[in-house]
Amino acid sequence: xxxxxxxxxxxxxxxxxxxxxxxxxxxxxxxxxxxxxxxxxxxxxxxxxxxxxxxxxxxxxxxxxxxxxxxxxxxxxxxxxxxxxxxxxxxxxxxxxxxxxxxxxxxxxxxxxxxxxxxxxxxxxxxxxxxxxxxxxxxxxxxxxxxxxxxxxxxxxxxxxxxxxxxxxxxxxxxxxxxxxxxxxxxxxxxxxxxxxxxxxxxxxxxxxxxxx
Ligand code: U5P
Numbered sequence: 001x002x003x004x005x006x007x008x009x010x011x012x013x014x015x016x017x018x019x020x021x022x023x024x025x026x027x028x029x030x031x032x033x034x035x036x037x038x039x040x041x042x043x044x045x046x047x048x049x050x051x052x053x054x055x056x057x058x059x060x061x062x063x064x065x066x067x068x069x070x071x072x073x074x075x076x077x078x079x080x081x082x083x084x085x086x087x088x089x090x091x092x093x094x095x096x097x098x099x100x101x102x103x104x105x106x107x108x109x110x111x112x113x114x115x116x117x118x119x120x121x122x123x124x125x126x127x128x129x130x131x132x133x134x135x136x137x138x139x140x141x142x143x144x145x146x147x148x149x150x151x152x153x154x155x156x157x158x159x160x161x162x163x164x165x166x167x168x169x170x171x172x173x174x175x176x177x178x179x180x181x182x183x184x185x186x187x188x189x190x191x192x193x194x195x196x197x198x199x200x201x202x203x204x205x206x207x208x209x210x211x212x213x
Contacts (some may be wrong), residue, residue, distance in 0.1 A: 002182040003028035004208050005057070005164065007191030008048075011039040017051060019195050023204035024052035031189060032080075033059035045079035057082040057164075061111060063089045066096035073100035082107030084143060084164075088123070089132040094137055102149070107140040112155050115167035117144035131158040146173030146188065153181045162186055168207075169193025175210045 006027045008167035010016050016036055030048055037044060045056050055089050058076045064070050077100060085097050086109045094110060100110045112134065113119055113127035134142045135158065144155040146167035148162070156163050162185040167173035170192035190207050197203040
């Protein structure tokens, strides 16, 4: 059964922590990104970990030169268990983050094809190559889209790595369309469909049960 990762893109510290408290029995990992961290500060990652003791992944889609990527990785991985990076900037930039992560025993997750419609414009044409690069570099996991199950399948087959897949819920992706592609090392990311619902706890439970089928 694939794991459930909550994308916690809320802007308020107290609301974020309340949601974590509510859903912690049903999610396997929490993904934070610029919306929450820029609103509240990096310490929020520590607070979330303390509250739920789950894996916390920083979705910073790091995409800079190696020297700058290294700095970003050092700061981020002091707090987070893993960091999401872009691959299109090239192997050297990804390796700079891997070097930091290895020393700290943390994860590097690389984006291949994104889930939004605009990803077909520039990313999709290079996504297979990015997946090959992810395999060669032995990153810990890749990001691939639930909104295009056929692409998710192709990318996973190329990379032969665990997948973290966004797009279920608010972006229109459906668990039933991706479940047969995924295994127990993969994660399904759900954000708004859980945290914007009237009852995030119930909704997280529902998603967890759907993944269990
Ligand atoms: N995300 C995507 N697509 C990608 C990569 C990352 O949606 O290709 C992130 C978004 O930034 C958000 C989460 O944090 O995954 C999806 O949230 P939601 O659409 O379920 O609310």
